[in-house]
Amino acid sequence: MATTGQGEGVNAAVPDAATQIEIYRRMSLIMQNDEASRKVVRSGRLMMPYYSPRGQEVIPSAVSVNLTNEDQICTIYRGIHDMLAKGVPLKDLWAEVAGRVTGTCKGKGGPMHITHPASGAILTTGIVGSSMPIANGLAWAHKLDGTRRVVIAYFGDGASNIGAFHESLNLASLWKLPVVFVCQNNRFGEHTRYENATSVDQISKRAVGYNMPGVTVDGNDPFAMYAAANEAINRARDGDGPTLIEAMTFRFFGHVFGDDDFYMTKEEKADAIAKDPVPAFRARLIADGVATEAQLADLEADLAKQIEEAIQYALASDLPSADELTRDVFAAETEAA
């Protein structure tokens, strides 16, 4: 049952024009938000570990256009793109990143623990591998509820070598859970090159061990990514169980802000950046007549404005008061020993 292919078969779903523009809008949002984030961190206005998703814009954008607010995602520290693509409001997000009480989590979770249930963004975790077991549980609930809701578990290539990956894929397949495992393979885990950590050349091959469909797709190609996600999400919705998608991509700014990329060659980095998916898709939309330059420029300008407003909103917001330190430990505040 497991297959490893390029995700663009004859029956591949193709996004319509409006969906293509929507994918691009989300990509542009992620890219511009990343630029703003790096600027703010560089300026020292905010202190946080910043894991740039720059270069990986396509993946969650093309996945999320197949989802509704009822569908859910679990992501990781490098997950701000996944959150934005899923629709977490910019203001709430920025306020959280700035540690403000107006943030999604009242400033207590921070960038590594963004949660916004209203948009289906349920979990951001800092522990490698841990998005997957919890995604299973969310999906189990949907199955018990008898709904057609699905869950996406995002994780990195490095995470595919940790025990939680294995336990999760086995259980999801066994219980036919409506979950899609999306591995964002950016070819590095921190400073370790894929092939120095992973014994198999394609992570999607591991799907064989769980009797689960597995596919490797070009995660920088919105059409391939859309098709693979669409197929997997439909399979999950229809009760036919999970899929493992390995989306090939690259992170332009290393592991964490400040990383100097010494562990990769200048050439491979330059090569990857030359394939920057955001301008490439932009050009294609225009070339294909799906959108005009002016239309996209407007869309981008609008996003820029929203981001700027969000930053201002965040910075103008209050910090949480001291009593928040011990609030939300339990439902009842009195019980802590």
Place this chain on the structure above:
Amino acid sequence: MATTGQGEGVNAAVPDAATQIEIYRRMSLIMQNDEASRKVVRSGRLMMPYYSPRGQEVIPSAVSVNLTNEDQICTIYRGIHDMLAKGVPLKDLWAEVAGRVTGTCKGKGGPMHITHPASGAILTTGIVGSSMPIANGLAWAHKLDGTRRVVIAYFGDGASNIGAFHESLNLASLWKLPVVFVCQNNRFGEHTRYENATSVDQISKRAVGYNMPGVTVDGNDPFAMYAAANEAINRARDGDGPTLIEAMTFRFFGHVFGDDDFYMTKEEKADAIAKDPVPAFRARLIADGVATEAQLADLEADLAKQIEEAIQYALASDLPSADELTRDVFAAETEAA
């Protein structure tokens, strides 16, 4: 590179006559020791959780004849057969099982934690999956030492679903460690049927995910088991890395002594017992003219005597003195806070 076959190809190694008899000797030892153990536990003379290996005699016997005392094994609570096949002396073993100070571990480890380095029996663990990561470490040491020593990691089918399995196979393949992963697939983990816990029909297929050879063999067939083990052990010795062997078998007496087997059908149990590998191999040895009935009867009688002596030795041995309770926590006894 991964293959899933029946382990008896054209180039399969065949045990010579002496080796066949040695395999049978070990099988008989395990079977007779198991009978004695169940008798002792049933009589109440010893109190311990007893995990009978009856039915699984072939696997470690056919594996271990390919090993020397310099080679090492890690096994699990259901591992007395692995220990005996590797050459742990009966007296030391019985004394341990009886909690005596003359036991392999001074009575402090007990049946679930037999260790006897002189025979290469390094670890018996009670935590599902944990034999594998430690086997890797033992093997890493051999590789660093530049020797040709190999390590066998035994584990059950149920253990193939836990995280440690995944992490271990990935690392072993990546580092080309001289370790052989031998899964004793007896089709149940406690009371859970294989297919209710495991998403893939053959565990050996998981080898694909680690770019490692994987093979499913009839673990009740001494020739198939010998050939598969021989090939894998040679591969490991030659520095060509690990192998996953899935050896199909059956446990005749359920998970733990006292288990009433309600979770399996009478038929499947009867079927499995009808294929009892010990009398079958005995008959074959005689039919093939490899051994005579009298020769095997002598061998068996000798083993029976040794087992009886070991039991007497164990029961006549002293219990550990009270000071053993806090000894061996650290090398220096004074340091405990």
Place this chain on the structure above:
Amino acid sequence: MPKINIIQAINEAIAESMEADPKVIVLGEDVADREGGGVVGITRGLSARFGDARVRSTPIAEQAIMGAAIGAAINGYKPVAEIMLMNFTTVAMDMIVNHAAKLRFMSGGQTTVPIVIRMMTGAGIAAAAQHSDFLEAWFAHTAGIKVVAPSNAADAKGLMLSCIADPDPCMFIECSRAYGNACEVPADQGPIPLGKARIAQEGRDVTIISYSEIFMRAEAAAKELEADGVSVELIDLRTISPWDRETVIASVRKTGRAVIAHEAVRQFGVGAEIAATLQEELFGELKAPVKRLGAPYTSVPFSPGLEQLFIVSVKDIADAARATLGANTPAALAVS
């Protein structure tokens, strides 16, 4: 009223909770009837009664079990998850500690994890070093998760009802040696509040504080001491985190003497927190140093004799209580 033991009590509590709330679900290794309803039968009959969808046996994969429980809880279910033995929490600590315990806080109260983690443990059944540990101190030291350890059937039922109803994660520790402890449990036994200790017996001279099966030993020690004329106040802590500071402090304020006994290793154990609190709250009021009893700093040995020495005994408890009395012999106490 017929007596029931702890196994039956927990089974009843789960069954009643499932009956009352369709969101209560059960998962773990071998928990469904097809697999026997649990190693000792705690969940027996539940899948037959409530269906296979709500009572699911799992692979041997504790991270997957806990993840499934946590995710389902976030989405509105109330999973009762079994980790067969407490030592196996070691393969699922990330899920328990970094996720279940912290998600309410990290999400600013948006996601909550109302799960119960049931575990069996305890020395004395020849299960040796990897299957016998009491690890409650680890979880008590972890903010955001409650820790409960009943000693008798009525408490087991009432506490399990509360744990399942609780909006936050609870660890429910079952001692294998206590399972058979039967008592009369009213058919309408309701929830017993978490965080409230039980004064099992009032007394004047010394307070003995304990929980789980060791509490049964404390009871026996109290009997022995009473025979000697020592009046013992006996507290079953029931909930270890958050523990009932008020009840314990009030008791020791009255008696002036305290002994704390548990099965876990004494060093850095639960007894330390209680003793440290008492010396702070009752400085100058204590008539003797607070005594802590626990296992020696070692692993659980297999050999049966050694194993018995590992576990705090009735005599250890009685002796410790006597030591707190010092020169204040029963005779002296009688006149004081």
Place this chain on the structure above:
Amino acid sequence: MPKINIIQAINEAIAESMEADPKVIVLGEDVADREGGGVVGITRGLSARFGDARVRSTPIAEQAIMGAAIGAAINGYKPVAEIMLMNFTTVAMDMIVNHAAKLRFMSGGQTTVPIVIRMMTGAGIAAAAQHSDFLEAWFAHTAGIKVVAPSNAADAKGLMLSCIADPDPCMFIECSRAYGNACEVPADQGPIPLGKARIAQEGRDVTIISYSEIFMRAEAAAKELEADGVSVELIDLRTISPWDRETVIASVRKTGRAVIAHEAVRQFGVGAEIAATLQEELFGELKAPVKRLGAPYTSVPFSPGLEQLFIVSVKDIADAARATLGANTPAALAVS
């Protein structure tokens, strides 16, 4: 003598140990030079100097890392294994607790596990709830594993030398906030014995006991108190398990007052064990209740202001010390 910081000190200790003993090996995520020699550079230069075989970067798989370390140790190596952050021990607890800590005991002394587990941790760098925990109390409560937490470079070097040489498993806790703490470390700095505290400063009125970066805060608090005329005896515990009972008890016997401060949550923390011990050993000799300081019962928050409130402050420590003095103001002490 040039000053070096904790990063350099640990690097030197490992390098010297590798130089002296070919059995010393290093493993962990990104530890080799190709991957940068560790997140903060602790193992930088080691693979270049001692070869890729002895210094290996691993996949992100902490059970595999610990298993590799344990197995290699059983076969005669002395692995120094990095678990990048202390919270990630939660995915390797089985290996650490059920195996590394217990194998010597379970095997009756036949197999031993001389490994060092290095971990970074600590709040204050905006890493939030899953990357900042001090979990030393868990391991101190586990028989068979030593726990060390240096506060300065000289101690870091000497303790690391001892941990590597030690025949048993050691957890070596590095606080990210303390890495920069530089001091003069003699080129021939030798091993500092495990289990021995350091009296950093002698004093008469109150003993302050701490370790890791909080010790630096204790030092600052001591300065403040001295300025007020309070004479502080300052103890850096250095080894948390087994801790130096003799030194601590002797000091508090002299001063009659004690404050214990650590970063971990106060409840069921290391401070509890020390306070419980002191009240038992020094009953009637204490002039005030032993004070324990630690984090409040909560998770490490992200928001920087809250995060600072999470960590015990210099003022907290000074205030606690003053509280133990009660009516015994510095003036009163001066005449007593």
